[in-house]
Amino acid sequence: MQRQNFPPHDHTHPLFKCVVMIASLLAILVIIAGIVVCIGYKTMKPKVPEIIVTRAELDAVDFNHSNLLLTIKVSLVMTAENANLKSRVSFYDTSFSLNFNGHRIAKWAIEPFGINANSSVIVNYISQPRTIHLNAVEGEDLDRSMELNMISVDLKGNSKTRWRLGQFGPIKFGVHLNCQLLLPVDSTTIFPNCSSRVALRFVILSR
Numbered sequence: 001m002q003r004q005n006f007p008p009h010d011h012t013h014p015l016f017k018c019v020v021m022i023a024s025l026l027a028i029l030v031i032i033a034g035i036v037v038c039i040g041y042k043t044m045k046p047k048v049p050e051i052i053v054t055r056a057e058l059d060a061v062d063f064n065h066s067n068l069l070l071t072i073k074v075s076l077v078m079t080a081e082n083a084n085l086k087s088r089v090s091f092y093d094t095s096f097s098l099n100f101n102g103h104r105i106a107k108w109a110i111e112p113f114g115i116n117a118n119s120s121v122i123v124n125y126i127s128q129p130r131t132i133h134l135n136a137v138e139g140e141d142l143d144r145s146m147e148l149n150m151i152s153v154d155l156k157g158n159s160k161t162r163w164r165l166g167q168f169g170p171i172k173f174g175v176h177l178n179c180q181l182l183l184p185v186d187s188t189t190i191f192p193n194c195s196s197r198v199a200l201r202f203v204i205l206s207r
């Protein structure tokens with residue numbers, strides 16, 4: 001019944017009001033930031049740079065059944081593409097590996113390079129002939145696939161890309177290439193058109 005024990009509205013509320021005000025302010029800032037990012041995204045139309053395997057062929061393949069030694073040589077053409085209309089892109093920490101059935105054929109890295117807005121760069125690679133020792137089962141599998149005029153080789157690649165998105169400072173994206181290349185034994189060129197994907201473990205927004 002002693003109603004005056006309850007503090008009157010205007011006495012305890014300044015703190016509460018303050019909290020509400022700060023919260024509203026933060027909410028407004030978040031909304032503004034969202035709108036700015038949205039407009040930036042719409043106007044810049046950012047495109048994650050890609051590495052695309054455009055051509056591949058088996059330059060040499062030789063399999064000796066008696067000692068189970070496979071000698072193999074591959075050549076590749078890749079295109080690094082920057083579809084952004086305003087930003088130059090740099091690629092760095094770029095490396096690739098080629099494997100046959102888990103056996104390393106080649107591993108190489110390339111120097112950092114840049115690509116102007118809306119353009120691309122061609123990256124050629126020709127492996128050294130590489131001899132790998134297969135086990136009997138792999139030898140049989142290889143015989144079968146060679147009869148079908150096809151050898152399956154795995155190409156993996158990693159690169160990091162960095163570019164500017166208007167005022168937002170550099171954006172960094174990792175890209176990952178994972179292509180199974182079905183190469184004809186008769187050295188016919190194939191056009192795999194296999195593109196890199198964004199590697200989510202390396203996405204950094206920084207100034």
Ligand SMILES: *[C@@H]1O[C@H](CO)[C@@H](O)[C@H](O)[C@H]1NC(C)=O
Nearest residue numbers: 062063064065066067068069
């Ligand atoms: C295959 O390997 C065996 C054993 O090393 C060798 O004697 C033979 O000459 C090789 N054959 C070819 C075609 O190279």
Ligand SMILES: *[C@@H]1O[C@H](CO)[C@@H](O)[C@H](O)[C@H]1NC(C)=O
Nearest residue numbers: 083084085086117118119120
């Ligand atoms: C981007 O490049 C393509 C092909 O080179 C060209 O046709 C197009 O006009 C370019 N776009 C801009 C905005 O520069």
Ligand SMILES: *[C@@H]1O[C@H](CO)[C@@H](O)[C@H](O)[C@H]1NC(C)=O
Nearest residue numbers: 052053054191192193194195
């Ligand atoms: C490569 O693939 C992309 C996307 O799947 C497609 O738009 C493009 O036309 C293809 N290019 C060739 C040469 O097949």
